[in-house]
Amino acid sequence: MEPLTSRARAVDRKPMTLWEKMYLPAIAKGMSITFGHMFKKKPTVNYPEKTRPFSPVFRGLHVLNRDEQGRERCTACGLCAVACPAEAITMEGAERLPGEENLYREEKYAAKYEINMLRCIFCGLCEEACPKDAIYLSETFAPANYTRKGFIYGKEELLIPNPVTQPEEFAKAAGGRVRPADDSNGI
């Protein structure tokens, strides 16, 4: 039969020669190989000190976005919850009261916004569905937790820091992911 690949080698079943029976040359060869490995570059990354950068399309934890004046963008339209294939998103809408214009961008806002991180499959469909750029996936992943309840993230965990009062924290959380606001008066 024709060999399928060019790598096939016939097994040599000849009795060993005296040179081979001595084993020492073979041992010396093996030892030179292991010695050579001592100076090879180590593929290990010293993890806590050094982290490998995530790829630019990495989909991590969700962040609820604010606009440049620090107002929440989410209008509780529910499109993300509809788009979510894992049904991980729950929300309750509420109407903005007079005097809250500096908190919420439009007349309606999400009074409660929860994502169950155990259900979420981090597909990013919520990000795509959102017409207000209010939710996007960041470059961090959910840390460990002791209870299942701990994995249900509410608005406290998800909301990005206010860019007006906490610009540094905002920039860190945004991490180059937040698109520049091109629609200051809404769509």
Place this chain on the structure above:
Amino acid sequence: MYLTLLSVDWFLLIEKAVLIAIIISVSLLVAMYETWGERKVAAFMQDRRGPNRAGPGGLFQPLADGLKLFMKEEIIPNSSSRFLFVLGPGLAMLTAMMTSAVVPWSSHFDLFGRHISLQIADINIGILYIFGVVSMGVYGIMIGGWASNNKFSLLAAIRGASQIISYELAMGLSIIALLMITGSLSLKDIVEQQQRAGHPYYVVYQPLGFLIFLICAFAECNRTPFDLSEAENELNFGYHQEYSSMKLGFYLFAEYVNMFISSAVMATLYWGGYDVPFLNDAAYAQTHSQNLLAIFQIISMFGKIVIFIFFFMWVRWTIPRFRYDQLMRLGWKILIPLAILNMLVTGFLVLLKQNHWHF
């Protein structure tokens, strides 16, 4: 009677006691850092980094490991024979430590008008002493395995005992060839002979003998490729399976101390011991101080030992374990005939030399 008591050289006793304390603590320290070195060498040969969390470069790792061993719960199985169970690791450690008594670590210091030899005991049967003590080391394994009352431990102990007995023969025969050349059993004499200007190390005269001795030393230390008595995949853990806490630590430590001592013995017998290479030691002591020379000799001795220890580790992470029948065949059918041949050829040549190369 009082006069005889007073005539004892008390300073000598103090000097020796201090020397013994130093050598034992150095042996333990070396054994500790051998565990670190072993892990580092293993890691480097496998393209890993090895322990690097505790201290710079993981240097405090052995301390952490030792602390862990001390803190572990000590379990003595109900079915074991209690006295022997405790005796086993103690004996292993004792014999490992006792061997260091006859190894000359350096020439001598001239301090406080005293001639302080850096050898605990220069007995004229040094090599025989080492052989005697090392063969007692097998009792540590044997008793530990037997007292555990566990079939795996017993199997491992029997394996270890038969392996050590088989390889001791070849080791002894390879040494006889060396002794024919040296004409002395004292380790100090052997080093001093190699120290003479223009005299090569004995490995030049006895390359085959050294190779046999090296292989047998691996077997005596229960190191890979001869670690059949603690073959994890066949016998769970070998003879120390039932041991925990510091008793296990003693067994592991004894193994590393053995490695240290056998490196020292190999360096002494075949590689000039504390002789500083490329330096006429006697002339240096004349022109400079003897104390300085002694320090250089200690460094030289430890350098040689470290090289041998590295070699032990290097081999361990290269060669897989022998099968039991292969082990026995290598010992009885290859090494012993080779050692006898080596002995005969050496004897012939020594006789010929005594006869001024006339037949």
